[in-house]
Amino acid sequence: MHPNNNNFPPQTNNRATGFAQTGASVPPGSYPVNRPNFGPGYPMARPGATGYAPTARPTLPQVRPNLRPVNQVGNQIPNLQINRNSPEYLRTLTADQLRREVIETELEIQKTLLESERAYRKNVSTVLDLIAPSAIDVTTTHLLIGTKYARSFFVLVFPRIIVSGWLEGIINSDIPLDLAIYIYPEDSGEVMKELRKKLAKVQAAIQINQERGAARDPALETAYQDIENLRDMIQQAREKFFRVGIYVTVYADDLEELERYSQVVEGVLSRQNIIMKRAALQMDDGFNSCLPIMKDDLVVTNNLNTSPLSACFPFVSSDLSSDSGILYGINRHNTSLIIFDRFQLENANCLVLATSGAGKSYAVKLEILRSLMLGVSVIVIDPEQEYKDLAETVGGTYVNMSLNSPNRINPFDLPKPLPGESKADILRSAIIDLIGLLKLMLGGELTPAEVSILEQAIQQCYAKRDITPNADFNNIVPPTMGDLAEILSGIVGAENILQRLYRYTEGTFAGLFNQRTNININNNFVVFNLRDLQEDLRPIAMYILLKYTWNEVRSELKKRYLVVDEAWFMMQHEDSAKFLLGLVKRARKYWLGVTTITQDVGDFFNSPYGRPIVNNSAMKILLKQAPSAIETLADVFNLTKGEMQVLLQSGVGQGIFFAGSRHVAIDIISFPTEHQIITTNPEEVLKRQKQKQASLDN
Numbered sequence: 181m182h183p184n185n186n187n188f189p190p191q192t193n194n195r196a197t198g199f200a201q202t203g204a205s206v207p208p209g210s211y212p213v214n215r216p217n218f219g220p221g222y223p224m225a226r227p228g229a230t231g232y233a234p235t236a237r238p239t240l241p242q243v244r245p246n247l248r249p250v251n252q253v254g255n256q257i258p259n260l261q262i263n264r265n266s267p268e269y270l271r272t273l274t275a276d277q278l279r280r281e282v283i284e285t286e287l288e289i290q291k292t293l294l295e296s297e298r299a300y301r302k303n304v305s306t307v308l309d310l311i312a313p314s315a316i317d318v319t320t321t322h323l324l325i326g327t328k329y330a331r332s333f334f335v336l337v338f339p340r341i342i343v344s345g346w347l348e349g350i351i352n353s354d355i356p357l358d359l360a361i362y363i364y365p366e367d368s369g370e371v372m373k374e375l376r377k378k379l380a381k382v383q384a385a386i387q388i389n390q391e392r393g394a395a396r397d398p399a400l401e402t403a404y405q406d407i408e409n410l411r412d413m414i415q416q417a418r419e420k421f422f423r424v425g426i427y428v429t430v431y432a433d434d435l436e437e438l439e440r441y442s443q444v445v446e447g448v449l450s451r452q453n454i455i456m457k458r459a460a461l462q463m464d465d466g467f468n469s470c471l472p473i474m475k476d477d478l479v480v481t482n483n484l485n486t487s488p489l490s491a492c493f494p495f496v497s498s499d500l501s502s503d504s505g506i507l508y509g510i511n512r513h514n515t516s517l518i519i520f521d522r523f524q525l526e527n528a529n530c531l532v533l534a535t536s537g538a539g540k541s542y543a544v545k546l547e548i549l550r551s552l553m554l555g556v557s558v559i560v561i562d563p564e565q566e567y568k569d570l571a572e573t574v575g576g577t578y579v580n581m582s583l584n585s586p587n588r589i590n591p592f593d594l595p596k597p598l599p600g601e602s603k604a605d606i607l608r609s610a611i612i613d614l615i616g617l618l619k620l621m622l623g624g625e626l627t628p629a630e631v632s633i634l635e636q637a638i639q640q641c642y643a644k645r646d647i648t649p650n651a652d653f654n655n656i657v658p659p660t661m662g663d664l665a666e667i668l669s670g671i672v673g674a675e676n677i678l679q680r681l682y683r684y685t686e687g688t689f690a691g692l693f694n695q696r697t698n699i700n701i702n703n704n705f706v707v708f709n710l711r712d713l714q715e716d717l718r719p720i721a722m723y724i725l726l727k728y729t730w731n732e733v734r735s736e737l738k739k740r741y742l743v744v745d746e747a748w749f750m751m752q753h754e755d756s757a758k759f760l761l762g763l764v765k766r767a768r769k770y771w772l773g774v775t776t777i778t779q780d781v782g783d784f785f786n787s788p789y790g791r792p793i794v795n796n797s798a799m800k801i802l803l804k805q806a807p808s809a810i811e812t813l814a815d816v817f818n819l820t821k822g823e824m825q826v827l828l829q830s831g832v833g834q835g836i837f838f839a840g841s842r843h844v845a846i847d848i849i850s851f852p853t854e855h856q857i858i859t860t861n862p863e864e865v866l867k868r869q870k871q872k873q874a875s876l877d878n
C-alpha cells in the first residue's frame with residue numbers, strides 16, 4: 181500500500197493511544213533544559229491531543245538506531261545502514277508495518293524519557309535530602325537517628341480507674357519526647373454484643389463458684405458491676421466506646437541519657453498503675469507512630485469508654501488550661517494550650533506591657549476576635565487606627581473622633597441609674613469626674629479656690645437643667661460646656677478659668693467638646709478612633725470617651741471588655757491617670773474587664789497610679805522588653821533572672837503570661853485567617869486591600 185494514502189491511521193480506529201497519552205500527560209514547556217529534545221515534529225507538544233489528523237504524516241524522531249540489514253546467511257552487510265526516519269524507508273512499509281513502527285518508536289521515546297527522568301532525579305538534591313538524617317540505625321532497643329537516640333513506648337494496661345491529668349507528669353517533665361494518642365471509635369452495636377458475651381462468662385464463673393460453695397470472688401463481682409454499668413451507659417448513649425493507642429518516643433544524646441529518661445517516663449506512669457512497655461523489636465514502628473503523620477504502625481490499643489478517654493486529654497496538665505475561655509497562646513514550657521477565662525479571676529482587668537512592635541495590639545486583637553465569639557462585648561479606644569480592619573470584618577461600629585468628623589460626645593452626660601443606685605451618688609461622681617476633666621483641659625494646676633468655683637458652677641449647670649437627685653434621669657437633657665461657660669461668666673473670680681476654657685467653648689476646639697452626644701454604641705464591638713486628633717487633645721478625648729463608656733457600662737450590665745490602647749497618653753497627666761485607675765478599680769462590679777496597653781514602662785511606673793493599676797489587673801501579658809525597662813519590671817513583677825532573660829530575648833508575640841499568681845512563658849499564635857484580619861504589617865495590609873478591591877471590582 182502506498183504510504184501516502186489517506187487511510188493512515190485507519191479512519192475507523194484513528195486514536196493512536198501512545199500519542200494520546202504522551203500528549204495529554206506532558207504539558208508543553210514543563211521540561212528541564214537538560215532533557216532530550218525530540219524535535220519540532222514530536223506530537224507531545226500538543227496538550228490534550230487524542231490522535232492526529234488522518235492526513236497528517238508523522239515525522240518520526242531520530243530515536244531508534246538505524247537498521248543494519250543482514251544478508252541471507254544472517255551476517256550484517258558492512259557499511260549498509262538504513263535510516264528508519266527517512267521518507268524512502270517509510271515509503272517501503274505497508275500500513276501495518278508503519279503503524280507498528282510508530283508504536284515501537286513511541287515506546288522507545290517513553291523509555292528514553294523515563295531513563296532521562298530517573299537520571300535527572302538521581303542528581304538533584306531535594307529538601308527531603310537536606311533535612312533527613314544521614315542514617316538511621318534500627319536496633320531492638322532503640323533507634324539512632326543521625327546522632328540522636330530515640331526509644332518508643334506504648335501503654336499496655338490501664339488500671340480500673342484513671343485520674344484526669346495522668347499524663348501531666350510526662351508532659352511537664354523536661355525530657356524531650358513526642359506523645360501520640362490514636363483514638364479509634366468503635367461501633368456501639370458490636371461493643372454491646374461483646375459485652376454481652378463477656379457478661380455471660382463472668383456470670384457463669386460467679387455461678388460456678390457459688391455451686392462449688394467457694395468464697396465469693398470480689399474481682400469477678402467488680403467486673404460484673406463494671407460491665408453492667410457500661411452496658412447501661414452505652415445503651416443510653418451517654419458513653420461511647422473507643423480503641424485507644426498511646427505511644428511515647430523519648431530522645432537523648434547518648435545511650436546513658438536515653439536509659440535515664442526511659443526510667444523516668446516508666447516511673448511516672450507505673451506510680452499510677454499504668455503499665456508501659458518498650459516497643460522492643462518495633463522501634464521504627466514506634467518512632468513512625470509518634471510522628472505527626474497519623475500513621476499508627478504499632479497498633480497496640482486498649483478499650484476505653486468516653487469518661488476515661490477524656491482523662492487522656494493532654495493539655496489539662498498546665499495550670500493555665502481551663503475548660504472555658506479562649507485560647508491565648510501556647511505554653512512554651514510544655515507546649516500545652518493556654519486556655520483561659522478572664523472573668524474567672526478575682527478581676528477581669530488585664531495589663532499589656534511591651535516595647536513598640538512587640539505585638540501588644542496584635543495579642544489584644546486576637547483576644548477580642550476570639551472573645552466576641554463567646555458573646556463578650558468590647559469597646560476599644562484606639563489612638564493609632566489599629567482596630568479598623570477588625571471592626572469592619574466583624575461588623576463592629578467604628579467611630580472616628582476628630583474635629584472634622586460629625587461624632588460628638590457630651591462630657592456632662594449621666595448614666596441611667598441601675599436599680600438600687602442612688603442618684604445623688606451618680607451626680608456626685610459625675611461632678612468629681614468633670615472636675616478631673618476640666619483640670620486636664622485647663623492645663624496646669626488649679627488653686628483650691630478655683631476648684632471650688634468649678635464645683636459650684638457644675639452643680640448650677642445641672643440644677644439649671646432641673647437635674648437634681650430627685651429628677652428622673654431617664655428624661656433629662658444634660659448641660660454642655662457652653663452652659664458652664666455662661667455660669668462661670670457670672671461668678672466673680674472665675675475670669676481666669678473662663679479664659680482658659682475659651683479654647684473649648686468658642687475657640688478652635690469648640691465643636692468637639694461643646695455639643696450634645698450624637699452617637700449610639702448599640703453594638704457588641706465598638707472602636708473609637710483618635711488618630712486624627714491633635715496629640716494634646718488625645719488625653720482629653722480619651723478621658724471623655726472613658727467617661728462615656730463608663731456611663732454605658734453602668735447603665736446596662738453585660739460581660740464587657742474595655743480596651744485602652746496606648747494608655748501612656750493617659751498616664752502622662754495626673755488627672756487622667758487617676759481616672760483610669762478609678763475605672764480599673766471599679767470595673768469588676770460592673771462585669772467589666774479593662775485592658776490597659778502601654779509601651780512606655782517609664783511613664784507608666786513614674787506615675788503614682790501605675791503600680792495600683794498593676795495590682796488591680798489580675799491578668800498581665802509582658803512581651804519583649806527594652807533593657808532600660810527590665811529592672812523596673814523585675815521589681816514590680818518579681819521576675820527571676822531567667823524570666824528577665826526571656827523578656828529581653830523574646831521574639832514578636834512571645835513573652836510571659838500572668839494569670840493571678842501563676843505565670844508561664846507564652847507564644848501568641850494566630851490562625852492564618854485571624855492573622856489576615858489583625859496584622860498591621862504594611863505589606864500584608866496593602867496586599868489585603870488589593871485583594872478586597874479586586875473582589876469588589878469583580
Ligand SMILES: Nc1ncnc2c1ncn2[C@@H]1O[C@H](COP(=O)(O)OP(=O)(O)OP(=O)(O)O)[C@@H](O)[C@H]1O
Nearest residue numbers: 536537538539540541542779832833848859860861
Ligand atoms: N503573635 C504574632 N504573630 C505574628 N505576627 C505578629 C504577632 N504579634 C505581632 N505581630 C506583627 O508584628 C507587628 C507589630 O505588632 P503590633 O502592632 O501588635 O505591635 P505593638 O506592640 O502594638 O506596637 P505599638 O506599640 O507600636 O502599637 C504587626 O505587623 C503584627 O502583624
Ligand SMILES: [Mg+2]
Nearest residue numbers: 540541542566
Ligand atoms: Mg499597638
